[in-house]
Amino acid sequence: MSRYEQLAQQLREQIRTGVWQEGDKLPSLRETVRRSGLSLMTVLSAYQLLESQGWIRSRPQSGYFVAPAREATGYQAPPPLLPAETVDINAFIFSVLQAGNNPGCVALGSAFPDASLFPRHQLSRSLSRVARQMHAEGTGVTLPPGCADLRRSIAQRYAARGMDISPDEIVITSGALEALNLSLQALTRPGDWVVVESPAFYGALQAIERFQLKAVAVATDPQQGMDLDALALALRQYPVKACWLMSHCQNPLGGSMPAANKQRLLALLAEHGVSLVEDDVYGELYAGLDPPLPIKAWDREGRVLHCGSFSKTLATGFRIGWVAAGQQSEVIQRLQLMSTLSTSAPMQLALADYLSSHRYDKHLHTLRRTLEQRKHIFYRAIQRAFPDSVRVYYAEGSYFLWLELPAHCCATRLYWRALEEGITIAPGRMFAADEQYRHCFRLNASLPWDPRSETAINRLAELIVEIIAEGPQT
Amino acid sequence: MSRYEQLAQQLREQIRTGVWQEGDKLPSLRETVRRSGLSLMTVLSAYQLLESQGWIRSRPQSGYFVAPAREATGYQAPPPLLPAETVDINAFIFSVLQAGNNPGCVALGSAFPDASLFPRHQLSRSLSRVARQMHAEGTGVTLPPGCADLRRSIAQRYAARGMDISPDEIVITSGALEALNLSLQALTRPGDWVVVESPAFYGALQAIERFQLKAVAVATDPQQGMDLDALALALRQYPVKACWLMSHCQNPLGGSMPAANKQRLLALLAEHGVSLVEDDVYGELYAGLDPPLPIKAWDREGRVLHCGSFSKTLATGFRIGWVAAGQQSEVIQRLQLMSTLSTSAPMQLALADYLSSHRYDKHLHTLRRTLEQRKHIFYRAIQRAFPDSVRVYYAEGSYFLWLELPAHCCATRLYWRALEEGITIAPGRMFAADEQYRHCFRLNASLPWDPRSETAINRLAELIVEIIAEGPQT
Structure with a gap:
């Protein structure tokens, strides 16, 4: 194959894989000569070949553009279905x-x-305000624990439920999933036992596998939450380090634990020195007039790491969650610095702006x-x-x-x-x-x-x- | 202590930890009665006590507000210095x-x-455009591999250097740090050996510790990059699975590898079946007129996972990076789904918008x-x-x-x-x-x-x- 044919083939491949799509301007002849080291004549021949094959079109005085996809190249086969019902x-x-x-x-x-x-008008306005501020001041990295105003707004929401959570123990994360994963990492070492629900949010099961932990799955009921007798048995039989569960609107069952069960569960965990990762991402979606208190509300020993999020109630794509981590706050911040460094600053600022408007409760x-x-x-x-x-x-x-x-x-x-x-x-x-x-x-x-x-x-x-x-x- | 004193103490503690700051409106008497179950008289007494102590002020017809901090409560001691020179x-x-x-x-x-x-005017304009779009269409979660337009723009930048990287093998991440961590996880299992530079970006050393890997540190020179004779020795002596290095503007030394060394390094790795995590976050900050090719440019076997970022050149706080992961793309997407789920959608869209304006090269x-x-x-x-x-x-x-x-x-x-x-x-x-x-x-x-x-x-x-x-x- 000659040099110009090689170049044409390379460009064709790039069009096929979607690097360049219909209407895109290709790099100019001059740029391509400079980058490839080929002669102008060679590059021109390649472009002319592609044009003759219908892949690209030239526009006088503006360069070469990708032609509309032909059927043969435009068709994307759907991904094949997995053949078996039991798979990895x-x-x-x-x-x-x-x-x-x-x-x-x-x-x-x-x-x-x-x-x-979701209240996208208001969120859009908050994001616009952040964009204008960025114009004036820029937006640098917000290292862990994250944006102070946002942490304060979250602490105020806890305070409104009578919970004393200092802004200093709150760490802003890339969605609640990061909060949950960092919490579990902070509490366990490989080989440790963890109690999970059955059925459970799959993220918990994946985290346990990824961190090489061992799981005891405890039956969970749509009305009563985790079976506390079974939990007591599990705690007696296994050297459990942590428990991960959802106190409200459990995923996948949908149900919430009654307050009395929450208190009994916490007492059981305390008795065995076990910490709790409380996944409360659906906590704002309670039924009735009064918000239920999370298990964290009864925690006097810093045993509960309470993980929340705005993804299910406000701004799906922002990917902002948090953990109220008590004494584990610094450990979690360190883990975050090593894994994702920090959470997007404009997203944190936009949420802080939205929350300061006090519209969130009405929206909820x-x-x-x-x-x-x-x-x-x-x-x-x-x-x-x-x-x-x-x-x-x-x-x-x-x-x-x-x-x-x-x-x-x-x-x-x-x-x-x-x-x-x-x-x-x-x-x-x-x-x-x-x-x-x-x-x-x-x-x-x-x-x-x-x-x-x-x-x-x-x-x-x-x-x-x-x-x-x-x-x-x- | 009486009930109203207890409530006053609780509120004082919240003001002290910054839940409520100077000028913030406290929850109304009515709200507090409802939430706490205390009588109106008790709540009022608590608020009046705090007012008499100078912590809060009442404003007729609008409620209670936190008073300006007094010296005694406003002073924040600086964090104590660590006493020793050798620490964790x-x-x-x-x-x-x-x-x-x-x-x-x-x-x-x-x-x-x-x-x-950084070009904050243009970025602010792009973010505003995204905010307006959100107003109309909303912004849902962008699951891995991430925003298609952004991946295509990145692939075009590879193509402009003569590199054939399909948008499908690019995964958008929360900064390059997530890309690097996921790449190392995809390539190794606990106990595996990894080659790193000496001196190295501390993130590499932390990742190795966190994933329970073993490290061989190979001397690295500001002018020549990694010592290839030492690398050859390391590859002969240890069953190395992966190598993590920076080919350009190495952190902390600042230097870049000559092209000949890059090719020799890749050949050495290929000879021993070792994959490479190429940390190229400073790659756009080369000296001279022509961009150097990353090691990935010579990779014909999908051996190199090339990690890049916009954090050092464009938008520090956005936290958007990527990895061109070849065949590892799907494994990395799965790991991301488990750890942070996905990257903030508005940030990806804002960068895609900015890149489509073709101002990035001029800015660089x-x-x-x-x-x-x-x-x-x-x-x-x-x-x-x-x-x-x-x-x-x-x-x-x-x-x-x-x-x-x-x-x-x-x-x-x-x-x-x-x-x-x-x-x-x-x-x-x-x-x-x-x-x-x-x-x-x-x-x-x-x-x-x-x-x-x-x-x-x-x-x-x-x-x-x-x-x-x-x-x-x-």
Whole structure:
């Protein structure tokens, strides 16, 4: 192959992989000569070859541009489906999350509430204000523990619930997931035992695997939360270092712990010297008028690391969470300095600006009411459409519904079939290290009830009928 | 203590820790009654007590506000200095980074260039555009690999250097530090051996400790980069899995590897089946007219994970980096999904917007020239001011100067003394697992040469003279 053909092939490859897309201006002849060391004649020949093949077009006095994609090059095959129903669990979770990323899907598997419920006018105004400030003062790195105004606003929200949390013990993180991971790292060493819920948020299970910990999964109920007798047994039988659980609107079940259970749980942990990572990312989405107190509220010994977030209630894409870490605050800051250094400064400033407007509580009030209404509509539609043998758990607060197919059915099979039709669900296989929830799945009931949602629920119902009829599934 | 005194004490504590600051409105009497379950009379008594003690003030028809801090409560003692010169290295690095966070310091220890050199007008405009878009469309989570337009812009910058990097292999991360950490995790298992530089960016040493890896430190030279004969020896003697190094403007030395050495290094690694984490966060700050090619440019086997960032050249506080990860792209995306989920969407969109304006290259051109000029002025000032026994390494590109005190001196001692006078340096102790660079330190030469910088350099010179005179230091 001659030099100009080699160059043409290289550019063709770049167009094929999307480095240059339809309408993009290619590097000029002069730039390419300078960069490649080839002669002008060679570069020109390559460009002319690509033009003759229809890949690029020249525009007089402005250079070469990528031509509209032809069918042969423009077609993107969909990713192949995984063939088996039992697969590497991390790969499976990855594919479930990626599938939900497709805007064409009805995202009943999503963990986020419908984004149209967020106050984007006000947030946009706050971000604009930060942009204008940046114009004047710049925005440098905000090292851990993070933006002081934001930490103070969070401490004020704790104070309004009667909780004494100093701004100094709050560390701002890249979403609650970083807060949770850093908390677990701060409390454990490889080989340590950790209590988790069953079913549990998959992030907890992945963290335990990644940090080489050992897990005791304790049965968790949609109404009562973690089974405290089982927890007591686990604490007697294993040298547990930490416990990770969700006190409110548990993911995936949706339920919250009664206050008495929270206190008993904390007493049990204290008795065995065990620390708690309290994942409270859905804590603001309680039912009723009064906010429930997190377990942290009863903590007098700095045993509880309370992790919160704005991602589920305010600003999905900002990726801002926090941990009220007590004495572990400095350890967590050090871990953060080593892993991500710090959290985006403009995002922290924009949230601090929004919170200073005191609109958050009003927004949350409306959000809670809307979510409750939408969940109720979904619940009734599901009861009408799904076979009677499907059990639906309806918890107060949250926007999740947890469903159980008959025990012989595989919800992962339902997941794949629904996906082919542009509907996602969160199959039970994601929420435990073993197969015990393979017949279960979680639905997001925060979407508006419109023809799209209705069609999706009815289609799911048909798929469920099919799967039940197929008999025992391995 | 009576109930109202208890409540008053609680509020006083919240004011003391900064939950409520001067001028903040306290929760209303009614809210506090509702939240605490106390009677209105009790709450009122508590507020009146605090008012009589001067902590808060009432404003008719608007409520209670925190009074201006009195001297006794307003004074914040400076953090105590660490007493010893040898300390836990992570705690030491943490304290060095925190000290640099103080805006009152002359931050000669900082790893970031002077923030006034960044194009904040244009970035502010891009962020405003994103804010307006958010108003209309919202900003959801951008799951890994991250914003497509941003990845395409980065791929175009590779293409302009003749490198074929598909947008699909690029993963956007929370700064380059996350990219580097995820890359090392993707390539290694606990117990594996990793080659690092000596001296090295402390982040590499911390990652190795955190992931329970074993390190072989290979001598690195300001002009030649990693000693390739020593590397060959290390690869023969240890079952090395990965190598982590900086090919350009090495931190802390400032120097870059010649192209021939890069190729020889890659051949050596290939011979032993070793992968490379190429930390190239300063790669755009080269000297001269032509950009040097990263080691990744010669990589035909997907052996090199090339990590870059906008934090050192464009937008310090945005915390956006990336890795061109080749076949490891999916593994890295999975690890990211588990650890931070994703990178802030508005930050990615704002950078994509800025890059689409094609101003970045012009900005970089100006930035490189300014940094070169400033470094030169610092270098000459240091040569004039510092004793002759202090050796100064001046590398092309970068904005770091690396200095060696006489071997008997301790740069950590210099660090503490300078800090007391509001000047930071980056002591050599940060850049190795052992004490071999204890007499060295890194200076940031990106600051403007003004009376403040001049005073700081002259004061440093005096402190150095003192320390040299103090004789052998343990």
